Amino acid sequence: TNAYGTASAMRCIYMNNGVLSGFTLIGGATKTNGVDQSGGGVKMNGYSASVTNCIIRNCRAAGNGGGADGDNSCTLNNCTLSENTANMGGGAASLTLNNCMLSGNTAQYGGGDYASTLNNCTISSNTAIMNGGGCHNDTLNNCAVWSNTARASGGGVYRATLSNCTIWGNTAGATGGGSYNGTLYNCTVSENAATNMGGGSYADMLNNCIIWGNNLSGGETSDVATGTYYYVCASGLSALNGCISLDPMFVDAANGDLRLSAGSPCIDMGMNEVAPNRLDLDGHVRIVDGN
Secondary structure: OOOOOOOOOOEEEOOOOEEEOEEEEEOOOOOOOOOOOOOOEEOOOOOOOOEOOOEEOOEEOOOOOOOOOOOOEEEEEEEEEEOOOEOOOEEOOOOOOOOOOOOOEEEEEOEEEEOOOOEEEEEEEEEEEOOOOEOOOOOOEEOOEEEOEEEEOOOOOOOOOOOOEEOOOOOOEEEOEEEEOOOOOOOOEEEEEEOOOOOEEOOOOEEEEEEEEEEEEEOOEEEEOOOOEEEEOOOOOOHHHOOOOOOOEEHHHHHHHHEEEOOOOOOOOOOHOOOOOOOOOOOEOOOOOOO
């Protein structure tokens, strides 16, 4: 049990350079007053600091990054962050995360992560008391954002930029079950829910995206609301800006298989300019015949 909020509270690791590899960090905590309130498990400062192949669990911070906090130049590689708690970024904050798993973390804002760059990560089953159940103010590339919850807005992500990501099974107590007020490129958003508006997406800029099979808490279909759309597949959209409202024919959306079946109207559709990653999540060529 960590000593959060007491005079004996102590984080697990502080580092300003070097590599920490192969450790399990459990029960670290920050004090609740003074200037040093972030990074309950590990606090990193300095361009050369990185944590690799570590487990960070059950740590707590009064400020940011219950599991890990940095200065945006430090990295987490192949790490698992679970059951950590903070005000912002229950799992981590202000870092670059590569091939990491963030699950079961809790924060006021950004249950999984806050203000980081995440590459090839899985963000699942995290909770935000306010906004951003999975992530808040993050950049995500090739990530899976699954089964997170926000009591307010952005069940999956809140004010984030995403490329080549899947957002599935997230829930918001207010608006934007999947995403709220972000920018998405080549993403798939399905089986998310919100109470008020935008079961899938609310106030997002969507480019080359599929937003399908999302709902309001009463069961009504609600894929998108109050956004800007270019080459998007979502229910109720007009054909403006290359958008369509046809069933994308997922293989098995209810169980998280969002691959497209043969004959899907979304195959080889969209704008080449906003598909810089030429491969999809299965490693197949995204642009089939050059257009």
